[in-house]
Amino acid sequence: MDHLTEPKDRLLLGPGPSNVNARVINAMSMPIMGYLDPTFLKVMDELVAMLKVLFGTSNKFTLPLSGTGTSGMEAALVNILEPGDNVVVGVNGLFGQRIADIAERCGANVTTVSADWGHPLNLSDVEKAVKSTDKLALLAAVHVETSTGVIQPLKPLADIAHRQGALFLADCVTSLGGIEMKIDEWGVDICYSATQKCVGAPPGLSPITLSDKAVEKIKNRSTSIQSFYLDLLLLEKYWISDRTYHHTASMPIIYAVREALSMAIEEGMPNRVHRHQTNAEALKEGLKALGFEILAQDGYQAPPLTAPIIPDTVDEATIRKSLLSEYGIEIAGGFGPLAGKIWRIGLMGESSQETNVLTFLEALEELLAKTDHKFQVGSSITSAKQVFAKWDKLENLKTGFYNDGKIF
């Protein structure tokens, strides 16, 4: 029908979805096959093999769920938790809150350990809560809080959980593909992500990986799992072991994610991490030159998402909306206590490009120039370019991916 609304070209610098490379878009046009077609099963296997590389895991239980990142969170919790299980959840943003919410829906006894939005969790607070909880089943935390741009080191939390015999769950929705992940080395037992952020694909799948200990906990449940759609043991039978029908996976999204993963592996994870770091650093220096401070505590700023604090002289919503309507650039505002107080600027996957940083800063300067906010015209561009000049000369990291290169 000719009166359908035409989607518009956008530079996607929000918290995801991010822009997608043409190779990944084109992959969605590959022929649709049946969900048990022997050729499609090979496609599935390749996707899983590459997911393991990005997660940094040899977990046998690794697969993508047919849902978005939130379905990964839900699958992890409804499978692992039984009513009455004791859980400690770190909450320093919206997604930590969501973990606590879903854990409560599962009937678990939830203790939250809070930190101010913009700060990481305090390890001694976490340790105190963990130690004072009898028979702790699970400690859960968010790797990169998409609501604040804070990165939480995972190994220390995993250690705290394991010392009490508990499992450790990490939400890696915004880190997978943009930050080097070493799930096995860190001791993360349950980890899920999404595809529309640093993985570089459209939304639609939620990669999830479980350690043997986590699978064991599910197998030893005394109560049944309410969800059939997200029943991980049934999904394992479709994706990995028996090839038993469970549901009809979405072929185009699977093709897209497989292509995006293969692009990540071609780029090499050290290069990819360096790219995300460089562009984030340039963005931050540009913002600082214009008088913005960064919400996330120094040393805990996650490259995929930068959250500048809005000065009193800047009208948050007006500038954000003008960026979209006049420049076609999407950034996001804050959630909850941070609504109106920050922007959330993502440089994830394909969106993390030098030109995007400069395009954004140019547009921002043009809009700020029309307001009373004082700044030196061109200063953000100069600052960003200084970062590129310095960081691009860093040791050439094109050493390939951090495995032996043999994936299949």
Add this chain to the structure above:
Amino acid sequence: MDHLTEPKDRLLLGPGPSNVNARVINAMSMPIMGYLDPTFLKVMDELVAMLKVLFGTSNKFTLPLSGTGTSGMEAALVNILEPGDNVVVGVNGLFGQRIADIAERCGANVTTVSADWGHPLNLSDVEKAVKSTDKLALLAAVHVETSTGVIQPLKPLADIAHRQGALFLADCVTSLGGIEMKIDEWGVDICYSATQKCVGAPPGLSPITLSDKAVEKIKNRSTSIQSFYLDLLLLEKYWISDRTYHHTASMPIIYAVREALSMAIEEGMPNRVHRHQTNAEALKEGLKALGFEILAQDGYQAPPLTAPIIPDTVDEATIRKSLLSEYGIEIAGGFGPLAGKIWRIGLMGESSQETNVLTFLEALEELLAKTDHKFQVGSSITSAKQVFAKWDKLENLKTGFYNDGKIF
């Protein structure tokens, strides 16, 4: 990477996914936008408006879930049912069983009313079960059983449920888009579907619609809903009323489904129904000419899915696998008690074409000719062509869609 497995072109005549028109495939290449982009919100509204037309409903609560058909089944049940609720489920195939399974996971008291696989539910059996259940909350049944090819008239069941003050749920995964749906007129309170069958899109969304009475039941729950991902009241706030963030919908699949729905509306539902009926009739006559009988009871054969019974002289699995490996044609075998005993041949959405019927029958004859199965060569083609000759001359149904044509 050049060593990724190449998906193969298939003629998809199984129970779904079906083949997808190039217009729908191309729609997935439209620019990805943010999940709250004003232009994307318009796209969402158009999709919902067209879904209502296909469902034949004016239900305010109509939206697509970010999951496959099974997520629709799960969403319907986990939102409507509370622990201790009494439910009657009609079971005459795999998907009725699955409804009963998930209802039990929700803590409901489930009574099943069975019919032989291949037969519709017996109305007096259903009425007896409904009447003997105190405080019945829900009666549930499957419109088209994808495991058998049986179509169940829905209005009589809705009437039975309503006479006892219960809600009526219908699984319309295999009927939406291929069979005329009149949800409101029939009195279906909860109805969900999928996109990869008669709707003509890839898998990935599950359209769902709820009557006001069904929404009321959810609002009056005394227990919370375990699922956050499939919490329908929260999803309503994203898709329809408040535009509050809930999860990141998959833009490419939404574009694809919107395009498929607009193609259905352009074709006109009477034409589309006639096309599905004609091609199914031709397929059945062709199969009968080759000595196959149809599993589904006469008068209850669903056009989207035809299940021939395999004669003793035919090796079910060998022929089915040869169709795929030698001709690139996918059909499916039977589930559970019907494994090895039937094929399931789908003519759904874009796959429902005269040429596909003839291509399939040609290939089947060629394969059967190499076995001991006796049949007259060319007879299936002749029989199918007779149907086309007769049915194509039927009253010209190009009267457009059965609404006033104004959708937006």
